[in-house]
Amino acid sequence: MDYEKLLGVTTALGLSREESLTLFERAEQEAREAREAEKEILLLKLRLADASGARDEDTRSSVSVERELPRTKNICPRKLMAPFDDKRDDLDAYLHRFERIAVGQGWEKSEWATALSLCLVGEALSVFGRMPASESLDYDKVKKALLQRFRLTSEGFRERFRKCKPEDGETGKQFVSRLSNYFDRWMEMADTPKTYEGVRDCMVREQFLACCHPKLCVFLKERKLESLEQVADHSDQYMEAQGIGNLGDMNKDKVRGEEEETSFEPQNNGHRMQKMQQRCFLCNRLGHRARNCMLGGGVQQERSYCQVCNVRGHKTEECRWKPRDEVAAVIAHAEADRDDPKESEITNIVGAAVAPAGLENVTMPVVEGTVNQKPVSVLRDTGASTVLVRKSLINDRHFTGKTSRVVLADGSKRCLPEAIIMLDTPYYTGRVTALCVEEPLYDVVLGNVKG
Incomplete structure (x- = not known):
């Protein structure tokens, strides 16, 4: 009998702990004596069977079972x-x-x-x-x-394996053990054969899904495809059914399809249809050309956000609570070339870049944010169509190797290097292509970007 159960019963009966222990030892002694008696009976049966020479099948089976009984383990x-x-x-x-x-x-x-x-x-x-x-x-x-x-699931263990980082006080062996456990669980939950070919197919399939469009990834994951060949076949079927030509970027085919649809519409209203087919390369919208574009700032009225009173519904320059002594965010140098560039050369328009001494004390719509997890000061410029960032904040691996032409508020033109940054601000969060400036007015100047 289990001592804990016996202690509970004796306590309920009012016995002391010593009496309970004595009673338990007595029960154990009786159980040992009973087992010894069973062993003696078993030995007598064996001797009797050897002496008589009659060992039938039933006797052998019962004896073998009784021999195994003392060796069984109690699993608790x-x-x-x-x-x-x-x-x-x-x-x-x-x-x-x-x-x-x-x-x-x-x-x-x-x-x-x-x-x-x-x-x-x-x-x-x-x-x-x-x-x-x-x-x-x-x-x-x-x-x-x-x-x-x-x-x-397998996806959960895959994310744990990819995003796992060493913890404080964790040794190298412990971290390797934790990584190995995540990887083993990932392979186990994905029913991956523990062979070179099985692990290879799993790694290639993961990289394939990472390069595909999210909609295609969902389509493939819903099918629970086992082999890499099935993934490739279903991807080809999806591309053929959707009429796309790039696994990773479906927007190009979507825009091309929209243009083809508009080209086949009847031209009853010729002037109106011609106007609708016009696309602005600044805001990527139909209905107007770049010279008539509001520089990407033509956001719907209900989405406008005021930087002065922090209320949606109107723009900052239209706010009636705006102090009279406020000034624009940019005063550019007048020595720059003022020649108007051609329309095809205008890629970005910047309203806030540099300022003379003394402008630092002017109240500006500046908030705190991060660039690649580095704290920065962010100026929201509704008159710009790109993002400017201080060049000293960018690592060399983030530069794309390209330059972009910008036009400042006074008409001067500059060529600035491009870099891809991770921006986190109250106005915008995500990956964006920014132009690098040596000494901007603030660490980040956020213009009108998509998203």
């Missing part, structure tokens, strides 16, 4: 680890610990599922109870069902 995992709590414990770490304990205790793999069920409570126990009886005895199937219920 709750004595070695606490029950699983889904609100406090990490399921992956809990299963990893259970497997190590099972190997250390020498448990058979066929008994792991039953032993694990004794450690489950709450929702985890419900998952085990809803499994078929044949699958509930297979530890691998039980573990997979639990991981899927708590959303620890």
